[in-house]
Amino acid sequence: MDTILSELINNKMDKEWVCLSRFSKEYGNGARNFIRIARSNVGNLDMIVGPCIHCKNVERHHYDVVYEHLVIKGMDPFYTTWVLHGNPSSKTGCLQK
Numbered sequence: 001m002d003t004i005l006s007e008l009i010n011n012k013m014d015k016e017w018v019c020l021s022r023f024s025k026e027y028g029n030g031a032r033n034f035i036r037i038a039r040s041n042v043g044n045l046d047m048i049v050g051p052c053i054h055c056k057n058v059e060r061h062h063y064d065v066v067y068e069h070l071v072i073k074g075m076d077p078f079y080t081t082w083v084l085h086g087n088p089s090s091k092t093g094c095l096q097k
């Protein structure tokens, strides 16, 4: 595990990006970090479960496709704990806004 990755996990990976505009740079960076952590969590497999509004953690795709889905379709707003992607320590807060 590299330093940036362990820092992200120790800092309870910032989840605020899911509430941002999907066209923002911050959202893109957050989604990329999310994919990295999710992949490392499953042993760096290329196929990971898609948490987007369409896949709803049922469909598996290549991580590049999962990233695209996050940007194009958006994260499933009811998936707030990210238990399948390595960071159940805190919840996303978008639904409360």
Ligand SMILES: [Zn+2]
Binding pocket: 050, 051, 052, 053, 054, 055, 056, 066, 069, 070, 073
């Ligand atoms: Zn998807």
